[in-house]
Amino acid sequence: xxxxxxxxxxxxxxxxxxxxxxxxxxxRLAAELGxxxxxxxxxxxxxxxxxxxxxxRIVAGMVPPAVDPSPEPERVxxxxxxxxxxxxxxxDGADVVSLALALRPDGLRPVRDIALxxxxxxxxxxxxxxxxxxxxxxxxxxxxxQNRAELRRAGHLGSDAGPDAGPDAGPDxxxxxxxxxxxxxxxxxxxxATVP
Numbered sequence: 001x002x003x004x005x006x007x008x009x010x011x012x013x014x015x016x017x018x019x020x021x022x023x024x025x026x027x028r029l030a031a032e033l034g035x036x037x038x039x040x041x042x043x044x045x046x047x048x049x050x051x052x053x054x055x056x057r058i059v060a061g062m063v064p065p066a067v068d069p070s071p072e073p074e075r076v077x078x079x080x081x082x083x084x085x086x087x088x089x090x091x092d093g094a095d096v097v098s099l100a101l102a103l104r105p106d107g108l109r110p111v112r113d114i115a116l117x118x119x120x121x122x123x124x125x126x127x128x129x130x131x132x133x134x135x136x137x138x139x140x141x142x143x144x145x146q147n148r149a150e151l152r153r154a155g156h157l158g159s160d161a162g163p164d165a166g167p168d169a170g171p172d173x174x175x176x177x178x179x180x181x182x183x184x185x186x187x188x189x190x191x192x193a194t195v196p
Contacts, residue, residue, distance in 0.1 A: 005053070008029065008043055008044055008050065011029060013057055013090060015032065016054065016091055016092060017090050017091055019091070020091040021092035026040055026041070029050075049103075051096055051099050052103050054096055054100075055099070055100030055101075055108065056100070056107075056109075058087065058089070058096060059108055061089060063082050063085070072117060072118075072121065076185060077189075079110070079113055080114070080134060081181075083135070084138050087139070087142040092146060093142065094143035108135075112131075115128045118130045121192075126192070129192075130192035133192070134188050
C-alpha cells in the first residue's frame, strides 16, 4: 500500500486510541507503517504538523447537532457536547487538540462553529472570544477526565476517587452529560452576553 499523508494520520489516530500520546513517536509510527522514519517526513514535515492533522481528524468526528431551530444556548450546548464526545473518543484527544489550537488558533472547526453560534448575539471579535472560552472549557474538562482515566489505568486512583464519583459532580453518568458540564456551558453562554 502506498504511503501518503492520510494513511499516516489514520495510523497515528489508531495509535492514540490504543495507547495514548506518550506512545506516539515518529519512529514508532514509521515502524507501524513498515517504513523508515524519513519516509514519514516526506509527507509530514514535523510531529507538530502531524498532531495538528490528527486534531483535525478528531474534531471531524463531531456529530453535527440536530437542534438548529432551538434557542441559542441549547445549540451551543449541543456543539459543546459534540466536541466533548469527539475528544473522548480518542485517548488524550484533549491534549492533542489543545496543541493544535496553539499551532493553528483559527484553524479548528469547533472554534469556527461555536463563533457562528455566538455571532447572533455578539459582535466581532467578541463572538470569537466567547467561542474560544467555551472551547477551552470543554478542553479543560475533557483533559481532566482523560487524565483521571490514565491515573486509574496506572493504579494511582481508585474507581471511586475524584469529583466525578457523585451522580451530579462529574462529566458523565451512564453516557449522559451531567449537570456540572451543562452548567458550565450555560454559564459561559449567559456570561458572554452580559460582560461589558
